[in-house]
Amino acid sequence: MSRISSLFLYVVCLGLTVFALLGSAARATETGGAISAEAFGDLPNFRLIKLSPTGKRVASLQNYQGGYVLVTQSFDKAESDAVYVSAYKGYEIESVRWVNDHRLIVTVGWTERDGFLRYRMSRIVAMNWDKSNSIQLLKRDLKSQFHSDVISMLPDDPDHILMGVDRSKTNYPDVYKVNVNTGSMKRQVRSRASVRDWWADGKGVVRMGMGMYKLRNRLIFRNSADDSWRTLAKYDVIKDDVPFTMAGFTEVPHVIYVSKLDEKGRKAFYRYDTEQEEFLEKIAGHDTVDVSELIINDKGGLDGYRYLDEMPHTVYRNSLYKALQKMLKKNFPYKQVQMVSKSRDEKKFIIKVMAPDLPGDLYFLNLETKELYKFNETHAMLASSKLSPMEMISYTARDGLAISGYLSLPRGVDRETAKNIPMVILPHGGPFARDSYGFDYWVQFLTTRGYGVLQMNYRGSEGYGTVFEALGHHEWGRKMLEDINDGTKWAIEQGFADADRICIMGGSYGGYAALQAVVKDPTLYKCSVAFAAVTDVSRMMQDDRHFLDYRRWQYYIRNDDLGFADISPINHVDKLNVPILLVHGTEDVRVRYDHSKAMAQKLKRARKSFKFVTLKDGDHHLSNQKDRIKFLQEVEKFLAKNL
Known part of the structure; x- marks a missing residue:
């Protein structure tokens, strides 16, 4: 791991050929006098940025003339001049995810009116990185409010994802396997037991459901697709103590990660044996604050956890991430450093560096070339010297x-x-x-x-x-x-x-x-x-x-x-x-x-x-x-x- 800790900081000027700087992102920082209300009111230059599974391509939501557009580009020299911009007029782009290196799914949302009521709707569009073959998923006569419930990206299946959609009963979704190239869909799990939320393990098997009715919650679980569903917990959310909250699947089918209150009344995380119905060891806790989340890899291994006292903290268990964190702290002392996106082989990363007086600088980290490039700023108009x-x-x-x-x-x-x-x-x-x-x-x-x-x-x-x-x-x-x-x-x-x-x-x-x-x-x-x-x-x-x-x-x-x-x-x-x-x-x-x-x-x-x-x-x-x-x-x- 010494090669990682010895990485040096190599900063290049804004305008890296790999990234297009659009609209307000290309403007110079204000100098002299107070920073204007217009500069503070500008939306961030980047709202989201994600690497493709191999890290060869990148998708980002960039501020263009006061609104966000989807920009897709490539790190490949043969494709480096290709920049594709997708705009969805009348819709807000809520999320972008790579299904494989060639195809993405884009969630768009909008506001509907029903008398005095205003409520959100959402749909998903699948498209190639070059904007071709764009189709709406779940296009059948489905009148549900949200079509954005992606339960699993099925990392080992480049053509499908799992989605929840309330086709049988309003607000209680069935689970469908959806082809992102054609839009064809096949039901995998039928809506049941008033389940509103489903979870799938790293292999894409749906194995947990949360049922809710009025003030009562019910958790159902199974070890595999061949097993029957069984009830893990049933409780009144007001009258009863919540026994635990689902957090993820481990490498062992009948053992899951859960959160519950520890002996000090703080949210902590444990391994839980669903067959013996007992908590195993505590795997993440803090003396004075809640632990907010676990970092779980696709195989069910624990990479780390996060908590927030007066400042955000990430504690890594994974040796690679420990070394990366040490190196990044050395390069960016007294700053908050967030790993925004990564390639599947964990060789390429998008890094965001922040502080109260630093809105956010974006870097590309390449472990293969041992370089760390600054490619843009989230608020180029805001001078840190004045914050x-x-x-x-x-x-x-x-x-x-x-x-x-x-x-x-x-x-x-x-x-x-x-x-x-x-x-x-x-x-x-x-x-x-x-x-x-x-x-x-x-x-x-x-x-x-x-x-x-x-x-x-x-x-x-x-x-x-x-x-x-x-x-x-x-x-x-x-x-x-x-x-x-x-x-x-x-x-x-x-x-x-x-x-x-x-x-x-x-x-x-x-x-x-x-x-x-x-x-x-x-x-x-x-x-x-x-x-x-x-x-x-x-x-x-x-x-x-x-x-x-x-x-x-x-x-x-x-x-x-x-x-x-x-x-x-x-x-x-x-x-x-x-x-x-x-x-x-x-x-x-x-x-x-x-x-x-x-x-x-x-x-x-x-x-x-x-x-x-x-x-x-x-x-x-x-x-x-x-x-x-x-x-x-x-x-x-x-x-x-x-x-």
Whole structure:
């Protein structure tokens, strides 16, 4: 392995002949003055990049004139001049996968309307790398919502994949073997036992299913295609402890990888004997946080695992990856390094190098030639010299709970010199999600404008163990918000934030918090920015009853002491006495545009200070480049006026 650890870093200029640089990817970095809202609002130059199985070809989603197109190219000198660009007008490219070195499958999605409802649809297109022989898979009269459930890529079969499609019963898929060249399909497994999700092992044999009905889950399993299905577990997701969650198949047919809570209440991974119904050894765990995932190879071997405390970590068990990790850390000290894609023989890799003040540089690693080439940047317009580092912090909530978070300060300002600066409090969405260490374009946009930014992982945030996550149950409109406000008070007490110049800003649940946290403490903030915010919890619950798992969601939010009306900002406009910026997309399928529209009407009738910005055709995630730019421009003007 010494040859790997001795690899040197060889950087070439942007414009490697192997890759086409399209649209905004080819523009030079801004110099002098602040980085513009337009530069921050640009979509990343690359959203996805994947090597073919042999590593001889590459497919990427590249930003071209504000939208993503599929670009396929070759490393072969005989094909190096060939660049193929595929665009799907009216559709969003959701994923791209190589079936073999010649053929790919592309998942496209779009939004459908049914009255006031907005929901996503998806289909899969198979095509050759040169755009020829493009066909839609599952083209028969199948009216299901999603045709994107790829259960196995069947690595040993270059012509087929396994797909789940609810042909027999809505939302409960059958499994079909689909020919990617012709579109022909043959059923392998019939829908059964209310199974919504199927898993296949490394050989492409479907051996696990998850059945769900109302609040009950059921796991079914078999050792091989010739064995009968048997029930591994059945439980109520609210009343019962979850016995385990499926994580993957091992080399032994009756032994699987599972996750469950360990003795400290953290998510850990184990080997589980399905015949003896007993847990074997713990294979991945951490003392203070959850282990997020296992890295399992196609043969069922364990290559490593990942966890996230204040920073993301990968622990490798595989000797090759250990050596690669050591070499990459040496070449990129104090940076986050991610292996984005690899060839099947593990000789060629796409590497992404990141940091809070480094949006992402892309490298091609070739172990055969012992070279590491930088070929592009995800945000070529953002100069790292003007971006800010991120510092990990913690504080204590009013009930004694420890809350972790991140503090980002304008470039050149640190905790020692940060005295009474204007501050933006930025709670995350979800709410069962979390903020992490790394580049965040909202954060960096704000720090380059001279604002400090405080993010916190309030109770209910994931990754800190089930006990911490469960503390968020029924606290949607109460203790979660108290944690956020307590973080604001901490920033004031530390002397970082000027108490007279603090704004709260967020999206989705974070947008809800940007309004309701002001309701809970009307004196703490001087303004509020709410993007795609839930403003009426009762309306949200009415909308969500049309979708699966509504009962689980309702249980999570319900509070015996506070009704949905009590925790809805739209019912407390009288307490919103600060300037408010509402921004919402008309095609938001997660939180309906009507939330902000109704809120704006109430604010107007109450003669409050507010501005309502409508993003026509905008979605819940600011996926459109023009919407990102518009949002940041409006935020910049609003904060400059009110802080």
